[in-house]
Amino acid sequence: MGRLNYTNRKSEGLKLGQVCAKDLLKRIPPASGSKAAFRDPVVELDVSSRCLTDDGLKELARGLLETYEANNPDHVIIRLEELNLRDNQLTPASLEELALVFPHACRDLRDLDLSGNNLCINSRRHEDAWEAFLRSLSQSCVLRRIDLGGNHLGAKAFEILLKVYSQESPIDFVLPSHLSPTGPSKSPLSKALAEQMSGVEASTREMSIGSRSDTTDPDEDARVGRTRTSKNGVFSSFSSFSPAELADESRGLRSVPYIIICNTSMDETSALYMSYILANHHLPDRLLARVPPAKAGSSAQQLASYELESPCRGVVYLPNSGLGNAASKVMTLAEDARSNLLAPTSVAAAIPQQDRQGGTTQAKATTPGHRRNRSQMTEDEARESITADLDHARSRLQGNVIEASGHTSNDLWRVALRMLALSRMLQPRTPKVPSPVLSSEVLPVIPPVTPPVAPPISSPAPKPKLQVIRTLEIPDMTPKKPNPWGLPLAPKSTNQSIAQRRRKESLSTPATPRIDKVSQTRSEPPKREREATAKEYRSRLPLSFAEGTWARILAYAVGGNSLMSRGQQLSVVRYGMDRGTLGKEREALGLKDAAQKWHILADMDCLTYEIR
Missing domain, CATH: 3.80.10.10 (Ribonuclease Inhibitor)
Known part of the structure; x- marks a missing residue:
């Protein structure tokens, strides 16, 4: 070195x-x-x-x-x-x-x-x-x-x-509950960890039913591939894997x-x-x-x-x-x-230090009524309580930052509101349908009044013209061969011949069903499937682009493609196309400008960068 x-x-x-x-x-x-x-x-x-x-x-x-x-x-x-x-x-x-x-x-x-x-x-x-x-x-x-x-x-x-x-x-982090030796893994290291963690899962099940004491033998742990937990209850690394192999993950x-x-x-x-x-x-x-x-x-x-x-x-x-x-x-x-x-x-670890020491600090209630004391809460309730308090404290800071420095101080806020302004111009194309007439507006139909028509003045009938018909007399001629074309002299009716042919066919071999050749070669999808397929590729938005396509276009236009996740981009576009959001914004006109902007950003889920 x-x-x-x-x-x-x-x-x-x-x-x-x-x-x-x-x-x-x-x-x-x-x-x-x-x-x-x-x-x-x-x-x-x-x-x-x-x-x-x-x-x-x-x-x-x-x-x-x-x-x-x-x-x-x-x-x-x-x-x-x-x-x-x-x-x-x-x-x-x-x-x-x-x-x-x-x-x-x-x-x-x-x-x-x-x-x-x-x-x-x-x-x-x-x-x-x-x-x-x-x-x-x-x-x-x-x-x-x-x-x-x-x-x-x-x-x-x-x-x-x-x-x-x-x-x-x-x-x-590969945890015991997510491992399966036969299931799909993300890497060869995950497969090897799955094999070693099978012993840990078995011992955990034994401890859960009380068949095993809390004290374990280190030699036995090494033999079955089990690891000791740290003071925080977290599984530590396996000795058989080098830190370099774990670092690749x-x-x-x-x-x-x-x-x-x-x-x-x-x-x-x-x-x-x-x-x-x-x-x-x-x-x-x-x-x-x-x-x-x-x-x-x-x-x-x-x-x-x-x-x-x-x-x-x-x-x-x-x-x-x-x-x-x-x-x-x-x-x-x-x-x-x-x-x-x-x-x-x-549950004790989920309770803040000041509450574990018997403090009187209470979490702010997010639901009507008084919240129970944290010492009486379950683990999930304690987590929800801390998360609610954290979200409330963050919202206060976000409002203060917007009021003091403006929304332009944050790149995500600035880009999201610019993208919202462009999304307002995206409106689905609606077909022109005649407006329906209400029942109260229906008037009785009155037939039109036609004026009386005077009878026409009779005129003298024209004199009939005599038609002169001249006939041409042709001498009697007989053909050399009788019936030269072989036509039946007295043809039977068409309906009768068809009926006789059908009776003959019914008395003979049973009729086989006719198979349409066109149906064998080409099966046409049902009408509903065609409509569903057409809706998938066609949209009523401008240029028939889908929401996701327009979201990416607008994100590139405002420079937010590297700032906003795909979900945030879609959320902004949908918020902008929803006419109902205008009513919500109109109701919030009495609030401060910072509060109005905060509510819009919160509804679009653009208050912070989305962490994977």
Whole structure:
């Protein structure tokens, strides 16, 4: 392992970056038998508190990129496991350079420290650099910690963080109740886990009926493939699978056990966005089981300090002086919701800490009447209570943000309302049908009055003309052959001959049913099937496009294709085409503008980015 520590160097800025790049490029062997070819590829780079600045980081990133590009399948030159860039006056411009390096180090990087810099997202260019940096970590599978503390990120940075987080694939935790050795699995690892978890399911059934004591033998656990549960009641990793194999199943920001965002000037808007991430982020003990363990030393001590000193679990957001009472309440409720959603153990775990200590704080009732005390609730009722309180607290913050900063402060809100304006113009084509006449409007039909017609004046009858008929007399002629055409002299009637033929056929062999040849070759679908098929491909909307097609067209038109999910796009289009929503909006004209916008966004399900 090569640890490159530059904390004691006298160089700073651009010169220090050039020195770092030179040391990295030395690892590229000039030939296969050179000394550099036998170096350990693992690199831990520590450039903390050296005033590296953006210029120096650009040189450092260039050296890392060239070294990674020199890797080949037969010989690995570098594996960057730790990168410490703390207190180096880095701005968002440095994030663009790091975004080019991290895709190459996605399977190597385990610890990233960017704390104490000048990462403030306050312009469009900074937003693009921040988003590119976050998306460059989407393939990271062994990252244990990312430290962004001490940077005044701003509310927009947290919104982009939520957007990128929501678009990542969820982590596939294979739980015992979802496994079947014979059923379909998503990966070979899932099949192997299913075989090992069969022993866990059997032991769970035995414990449920009381035939097994709580104390188990570790040797027996290892023999049947059973794992011990952690203090949160969550199944830990299996010893027979390496962390690298488990890491292939989890990638991106969702797989990072520790995300440090303390002292980042969080306000109510930032807390609103982070509450969605916090409620869906898995607990550290589950995520640490899927990454390689930290080495003994400063890294392990740092991770242990988060568990001992900070009240946060995984997502460390305290201390943050900008958090008010409303923001702190939302984050606390999100932490409780995460405990119930991701690691439920019992009813006691579903009850917040203040209620377990005998506090008198009551949840706000969402239904008429007084709600029972949480200590008397079932597990499902406790979850619903916490979820209702969290939704209510979020709605208050959302209304405050819309009133203070407007709907344009959030990209999703801005795009959704623009898309709604275009959806109002989509109207189904209705055939012109004459308006029905009410029964009260039916008048008696009066026959038209016709004037009397005078009889015509008789005129003298014309004199009849005599017709002269001349006859031509032809002498009698007899043919040479009688009946030359062979015609019957006295033909029988057609009806009689048909009846006789039918009687003969009935007396002979029984008639066989006639089979239509056309029906054998082509079977025409029923009329109803044709109509159903036509409705599937034809719509009464303009150009006969379906709702989903128009939703995608309008989303592209307003720039919301990368912001809104397919369900949100359809929801906006349907809301816009529904004329009944105009009546609801008319009734809400007495409310504040922020409240009206909030209700519209809530009805369209566009208050937040939809997390997969």
